Amino acid sequence: MAGVNILPSSSSTLLLPHNNIIKLNHVGICPIVVNTPARKNIVQNVIGNRKTRSQFVLTKAKTSLEADLAKDSVTSEAIDDENDFGVVNLHHVGILCENLERSLDFYQNLLGLKINEARPHDKLPYRGAWLWVGSEMIHLMELPNPDPYTGRPEHGGRDRHTCIAIRDVSKLKAILDKAGIPYTLSRSGRPAIFTRDPDTNALEFTQVE
Template sequence: MPEEVRIHHVSLIVADTERSLVFYRGLLGLMPDKQRPDLGYPGAWLWVGDQQIHLLELPNPDPLQGRPQHGGRDRHLALAVKDVASLALRLEQAGITFTRSRSGRPAIFCRDPDGNALELMETA
């Protein structure tokens, strides 16, 4: 792959930015980018290394019902984490359901408060 091509950010539609920040900042530990300009709608930019997740508080055109239970069979964002077991415990304590990777590797799939699927995979 050419070096000049890389992911800069991923945008996720959310219904309530503050509620989403409880998940992304509180549970996953992502830090907001305070440089987000006023775009005419609420949202937040969150750092993931030198990339970002952009939370967009806009009407969601996607159905919230009928999505696959296992996030690995849906559109999803994969994040590398250091310790899946401790993250799984934090999710359980917060009442967030998840499924384990069907490949047997240390990874879990969950959904944020708006139904966006995430894969949280342990990397060395």
């Protein structure tokens, strides 16, 4: 079979001299034409076909992988939905106070927080007040404070505390200085200040943009 080049192809029948017939599977034949455009085109077509098949296989594998990942994602979302009970934001922080008027003087008159008149007070078995902190609230509740002050940090940095975001720590610092209320600036150097209310509840005020 001199002068014949066998190349991959589909199933075909080859006619040879003397009427001999050979059945070929998955091979193709073409005459060898040395250094001619025809031969180059044949070779390029074969190589192109190989690349096309390879790209098809890779694309199919990629599509299958993406489908599996999408299925896993849907399953994960379904699991998350089952455990998602609808957290929206922080609604309010409860703060105990021994004397409501004294605490209101601190939170309302000194810090400038406004009372939420829409919140009911007479339906509770104790005196209290709701104060706006942005879109959330502080709920003052007149009860004996169960937290002993002895042994706790002076100004509440390492303690149970309520953190309020403010625009200017330096202005609050001037207000506390004028009122004679002790405080501690953040030891990390960030713009934040720690203090306590009249019932020693710890408060942090952190500066935000």
